[in-house]
Amino acid sequence: xxxxxxxxxxxxxxxxxxxxxxxxxxxxxxxxxxxxxxxxxxxxxxxxxxxxxxxxxxxxxxxxxxxxxxxxxxxxxxxxxxxxxxxxxxxxxxxxxxxxxxxxxxxxxxxxxxxxxxxxxxxxxxxxxxxxxxxxxxxxxxxxxxxxxxxxxxxxxxxxxxxxxxxxxxxxxxxxxxxxxxxxxxxxxxxxxxxxxxxxxxxxxxxxxxxxxxxxxxxxxxxxxxxxxxxxxxxxxxxxxxxxxxxxxxxxxxxxxxxxxxxxxxxxxxxxxxxxxxxxxxxxxxxxxxxxxxxxxxxxxxxxxxxxxxxxxxxxxxxxxxxxxxxxxxxxxxxxxxxxxxxxxxxxxxxxxxxxxxxxxxxxxxxxxxxxxxxxxxxxxxxxxxxxxxxxxxxxxxxxxxxxxxxxxxxxxxxxxxxxxxxxxxxxxxxxxxxxxxxxxxxxxxxxxxxxxxxxxxxxxxxxxxxxxxxxxxxxxxxxxxxxxxxxxxxxxxxxxxxxxxxxxxxxxx
Numbered sequence: 001x002x003x004x005x006x007x008x009x010x011x012x013x014x015x016x017x018x019x020x021x022x023x024x025x026x027x028x029x030x031x032x033x034x035x036x037x038x039x040x041x042x043x044x045x046x047x048x049x050x051x052x053x054x055x056x057x058x059x060x061x062x063x064x065x066x067x068x069x070x071x072x073x074x075x076x077x078x079x080x081x082x083x084x085x086x087x088x089x090x091x092x093x094x095x096x097x098x099x100x101x102x103x104x105x106x107x108x109x110x111x112x113x114x115x116x117x118x119x120x121x122x123x124x125x126x127x128x129x130x131x132x133x134x135x136x137x138x139x140x141x142x143x144x145x146x147x148x149x150x151x152x153x154x155x156x157x158x159x160x161x162x163x164x165x166x167x168x169x170x171x172x173x174x175x176x177x178x179x180x181x182x183x184x185x186x187x188x189x190x191x192x193x194x195x196x197x198x199x200x201x202x203x204x205x206x207x208x209x210x211x212x213x214x215x216x217x218x219x220x221x222x223x224x225x226x227x228x229x230x231x232x233x234x235x236x237x238x239x240x241x242x243x244x245x246x247x248x249x250x251x252x253x254x255x256x257x258x259x260x261x262x263x264x265x266x267x268x269x270x271x272x273x274x275x276x277x278x279x280x281x282x283x284x285x286x287x288x289x290x291x292x293x294x295x296x297x298x299x300x301x302x303x304x305x306x307x308x309x310x311x312x313x314x315x316x317x318x319x320x321x322x323x324x325x326x327x328x329x330x331x332x333x334x335x336x337x338x339x340x341x342x343x344x345x346x347x348x349x350x351x352x353x354x355x356x357x358x359x360x361x362x363x364x365x366x367x368x369x370x371x372x373x374x375x376x377x378x379x380x381x382x383x384x385x386x387x388x389x390x391x392x393x394x395x396x397x398x399x400x401x402x403x404x405x406x407x408x409x410x411x412x413x414x415x416x417x418x419x420x421x422x423x424x425x426x427x428x429x430x431x432x433x434x435x436x437x438x439x440x441x442x443x444x445x446x447x448x449x450x451x452x453x454x455x456x457x458x459x460x461x462x463x464x465x466x467x468x469x470x471x472x473x474x475x476x477x478x479x480x481x482x483x484x485x486x487x488x489x490x491x492x493x494x495x496x497x498x499x500x501x502x503x504x505x506x507x508x509x510x
Contacts, residue, residue, distance in 0.1 A: 017055055017068045021092030029092055034163055034185050035229055037073045037088035037096075040123050043233045044086065050077035054108055058101035067094050070101045071126075074109040076118070079240055082252070085113035088123035091163055095127030098169065102130070103140025110147040117246035119156040121236065124173060125163030141168045148175035153346040156243045160232060161186035161212075161222070177343055178239065178295070179222040181212035182232050188215055188222070217298040220332060225298065238293055242307040242314040244347050251314040251349055257289030265479040269395055269420050273458075276322045279304055279354055282394065283317055286310075286483045292317065295340060300332035301325075302361075305340040310352070311487050316344035319354035320405065322395070329401050330361040331374045338377035345385035350490055353391040353412070357401040358427060376509040378404040383411065384500060384508075388493035390486055393417040393464065393473070398426055407472070413496065414474045414489045417464035421476070428458040 001009070020026060020036055029036055035043070041050055058070040071093040076085045087106045089096035106122075113120040129137035151157055152175065159173030161181040165188045173179050173188070181188070189210030196204055207214070215222040224239075226232035244251045268281050284290040287308035294306035302325040305318050318337055320327035329337075344351050360371055382389070382404070391405065391412045402423060406412045417423070424431065432453045433440070443449035467473045477485055500506075 013056065020068055020090050021094075025092035032163075032185065033228075034091065034125065036092060037090040037123065037125070040162065040229065040233075041073060041075075041077075041086065041088050043230070044121070044123075044236065045077035045079060045084075046081065051075050053112070054105050057105050058099075069093060070099065070105060071096045072098075072102050072105050074105045076109070076112065079237060082240070082245060083116070083118045084121060084240070085109050085116075085118055086121045086123065089126045089163075091125045091127070094130065096125050096163070097127045097130040098137055098140055099130035099133040100136040100140055103137070103143055107140075107143050107147055110144070110151065113155055114147075114151050117155060117248065119158065119240060119243065119245060120151060120176075121158045121160065122172065122176070123160045123162055124165045124169070126166075126169060127164060128166045128169055138168065141172070144172050145175060148172055152177075153247060155246045156240070156347065158236060158239065160236065161188055162229060162232065163187070166190075166192065174221065178224070179215070180224040180226055180232055180235055180239075181215060181222045182226045182229055183212045184228075186212045213298075216296070220296065220299040220336065223296050239307075242293065242309075242349075247347055251347065253312045253314075254288075254309055256312040257291070257309075259287060259290050259483060260285050262480040262483065265482065269418075273395065273422065276326065278323045279319045279321050279327075279356065279394070282354060282482075283308065283319060286486065287315075287317070288312065296336055300330070300336045302327055302330065303333035303336050305336060307349075310350075310483070310490060313490070314349055315490075316340060316349045316351045317354070318351060318406075320357045322356050325361060326358050327356050327396075328358055328361040329375060329378070329404060330366055331369050331371050334371070334374040334378050334404075338374075338381040341378075341381040341385055345381075345387050348387055350388040350390070350493070351385060351406070352486060353389070353406045355391055355393045355397055355402070355405040356395040357398065357405055358396045359398045359401045373509050375400070375404055379410065380506070380508045382406045384506065386496075386498040386500065388490060388496055389413050390489050391415045392482060392486075393421040393423065395420050395422060396427070397421060397423040399424075409472075411498075413493055415472065416475050416477045416482075416485055417468070417473050418479050418482075419464065419476055421464040422458070422462035423464055423467045423472075424462050428454045428462050431461075432457050 026036055052075040071090050072087055073090060074087040076083060087109050110120055157176035159176045159179045163185055170188045187210045193204050193206060193209055196202055212225040216225040224235050226235055265285050268277055270277055283292050287310060292306055292308045302321050304321050308315055308317050360375055389406055389412045403409060408415045436453050440446050440449050464473055464476045468476055
C-alpha cells in the first residue's frame with residue numbers, strides 16, 4: 001500500500017470511530033434528550049483544541065470495529081485557554097459500559113492529568129460494568145478509584161452525571177471534588193428500583209431514587225443541578241474559573257469588579273435579634289461584581305458555601321444562613337462546611353467566613369445521628385487549614401458553634417465583628433433563665449422581670465467589645481468597611497507561611 005492508501009485507511013477508520021454506535025443509536029441518544037460524547041466535548045472545549053488519546057484502543061481487528069473507542073472518548077484540550085483533561089463515556093457504544101479497555105483508557109488520561117498537573121473532568125453516561133467481562137470490569141473500577149484518591153488534593157476533579165451512573169460506578173464521582181448532575185437525564189444509584197423492590201418490597205421511582213434533585217437536595221451527594229447539558233457546560237466553565245490547575249499553582253485572577261452600594265449593608269440585619277435575613281445579600285455586597293457561585297445551594301441550606309472574587313482573586317466563602325433553621329449548625333451543615341474548607345485548603349483558596357450562629361441544632365435526631373462527631377469535623381477542618389482565614393462576626397456567635405465557625409482559637413488570621421455582634425456562651429434569654437432563676441421566680445411579674453434582665457444582659461454582655469478587650473477580636477468595624485478590611489487583610493496574608501506538624505496524615509473524625 002502507498003502512503004496515500006494508508007492515509008485513506010486511517011481517515012476511514014477515524015470516521016468509523018467518531019461515528020460511535022452509528023446513526024440509529026445517535027438518534028436514540030438525541031431522542032432521550034442527551035448529546036453524544038463527542039458533541040459534549042465539542043461544547044466543553046475551546047474550538048479546535050481537543051486532542052484525542054488512545055483512539056483505537058481495544059480493536060485488534062481494525063477492519064471490523066465492534067466497539068468503536070470502547071465506549072469512551074479521552075483526551076485533553078483548552079477551556080478558556082487553560083489545559084484540561086477529559087473522559088466522556090459514549091452511550092451509543094455498548095451503552096457506555098465499562099470493560100477492561102474502557103477503564104484502561106480512563107486511567108491513561110487520569111495519569112496524564114496528574115503528570116502534567118491539569119484538572120480532570122469526567123462526563124459520565126454509562127450502563128455500568130460490562131457484565132460479560134466479569135472481574136476485569138470490577139478491577140477496572142478499582143483502578144479508577146485508586147487514581148481518584150491519588151489525585152485528590154493534587155488536581156481539581158469534576159464529575160458530570162449526564163446519564164445513568166449505577167452500581168460501583170458511582171464511587172468514582174463520589175471521590176472527586178464536585179459532582180454536577182443534569183436534571184431529567186442524570187441518575188446516580190447503587191441499586192435500581194427492581195433490586196430495592198425485590199429486597200424490601202418498597203416501590204420507588206428512578207427519579208426519587210437517584211435523580212438530580214434527590215442528590216442535590218436530600219442526600220447531598222451532588223453539588224450542582226443543571227437544567228440541561230448546555231447549562232451544565234456553562235457551570236463547568238464557571239467553576240473552573242475559580243480553581244487553579246493544580247495544588248502548586250495559584251488560582252487564576254480576573255478583572256476587578258466593584259460590588260454594589262456598601263450603604264445597603266447597614267439595612268440587611270434586622271434590629272430584632274430574633275428576625276431572619278438572607279446572608280447572601282451581605283456576601284454579594286462585599287465580593288467583586290456581586291458574583292457568587294454557590295456550591296450545594298439546595299442541601300443543608302442553613303449553611304452557605306461557594307466561590308467569589310475579592311479584588312480579582314478567587315476566595316472560598318462560608319456563612320451561616322439565618323433565613324433557614326436560624327443558621328444553626330446541624331449534621332449536614334457541618335459536613336458541607338468541613339468538606340468545603342478542606343477543598344479550599346488543598347488548592348490555596350483563602351477562606352472568608354461570615355458568622356451568625358445561635359448554636360448547634362438541638363434534638364434527639366441530631367444527637368443520635370452523631371452531631372458531636374460531625375461538628376468535630378468542622379473544628380478539625382478549620383484548625384488544619386493553613387490558607388489565609390478571615391472571619392467576620394455579623395450577629396450571633398454563641399457557644400461551641402462560635403468556635404466551630406473559625407474563631408481566633410482555631411487560628412483564624414483575623415477576626416472582625418460588626419457592632420451588631422453578640423458573642424457569648426449562649427443567648428441572653430437562656431443565660432438569664434439560668435443566672436437569675438431565683439429573681440425571676442420570686443418576682444411579682446416573672447415575665448416582666450425576665451424581659452428586663454434579658455435587656456440588661458444583652459446590653460452589658462452580648463456585644464463584641466468584651467471579646468475585643470480579651471484579644472479574641474482584632475477590631476469592631478463599620479459594616480460598610482467590610483470589603484476594604486478583607487482586601488487589606490488578604491494583601492497582608494499573601495506571604496503567609498504556616499505548616500502543620502510533620503506527620504503522615506491526621507485522623508479526622510469521619
